[in-house]
Amino acid sequence: MRTQVAIIGAGPAGLLLAHLLYKSGVECVILERRDRAYVESRIRAGILEQVTVDLLRQVGVDDRMDREGLPHEGFALSTDGDNTRIDMKALTGKSVMVYGQTEVTRDLIDAAIRRDIPLLFEAENVALHDIASARPRVTFRHQGMDKALECDFIAGCDGFHGVARASIPADVLRTFERVYPFGWLGVLADVPPCDHELIYASHERGFALASMRSPSRSRYYVQVANTERVEDWSDDRFWDELCLRLGGEVAPRVTRGPSIEKSIAPLRSFVAEPMRHGNLFLAGDAAHIVPPTGAKGLNLAATDVAYLAEGLADHYRGNSAGIVAYSARALARVWKAERFSWWFTSLMHRFPETDAFGRRMQIAELGYLRGSHAAQQSLAENYVGLPLH
Structure with a gap:
């Protein structure tokens, strides 16, 4: 098998990346070790930032979100029962959307199937090879057969316990964590x-x-x-x-x-640096975890892949500056979100x-x-x- 971008993981990060690449005419294949029912049933976050909402609209996966999602212009802070409303719309001109990550995942999977984006569930024994070379590849077992996927780039969107981050040499990767x-x-x-x-x-x-x-x-x-x-x-x-x-x-x-x-x-708070090694890029929970207090996990994953898709699309147009800058650009936003989530967690708990x-x-x-x-x-x-x- 041959593609331009191999995406490891069919969570929101991997799926949204696939749709962004599809809109730019970049080929990809998504490998997911779990079955579809498991992926679609995972209970996760439910708050979408305006940026994430805009990205879903950009890729045309917004119909059900706009019908069933709940726009929120504020939230309440309670101190031992004493409530104060924070009017986000009045303070920033922006709002958020309450729409579960489970629903986002289902919408992205349905759209991927409609668009014939290759999506292989139950891809077992996934391993990454030659990630620092110009011809990386991914081996895996699917439907009882051992297979290999050659590609130009690998996007590791396979979560905190996935194989992508574990494939980066220990002397290259630096991690920061607070449990x-x-x-x-x-x-x-x-x-x-x-x-x-x-x-x-x-x-x-x-x-x-x-x-x-x-x-x-x-x-x-x-x-x-x-x-x-x-x-x-x-x-x-x-x-x-x-x-x-x-x-x-x-x-x-x-x-x-x-x-x-x-x-x-x-x-936990967790960050891995850098978010690129060779032609392997990390995105979403593979690179960082935030406590859920600030509702940043899914939203950070979305902005990671927005930067990555933009860089990859530019690369195939002859400009590689975006993929060169990807790690530094993504980490600058990641650390700001980590700071907010840490502060809000420390304040409220x-x-x-x-x-x-x-x-x-x-x-x-x-x-x-x-x-x-x-x-x-x-x-x-x-x-x-x-x-x-």
């Missing part, structure tokens, strides 16, 4: 949301988030220690804790119901070492945010997403 001592216990339930916008709650007992996927499906989270187990959290225990942290104003609006999905997601003084500092900073237009503007500017260019 947080807590996770998010998340519940998905077919009940109406308690509010028409998100509520980020900082409480004496820990963080909570009230979110949604649709007018009839809610997504809620509470901060728990890394030692907690999902099995120890009944639905009733979860609803009780959530209502306590959201406070007396919001709690009466919470509609309780049976969970249809419940899981604990650990939190209770850490084991947070004593009475530390809690008072959190309350004071949240109070400053409530009363400062400049502070709210900075928060909103980062939340809606920094400019792509």
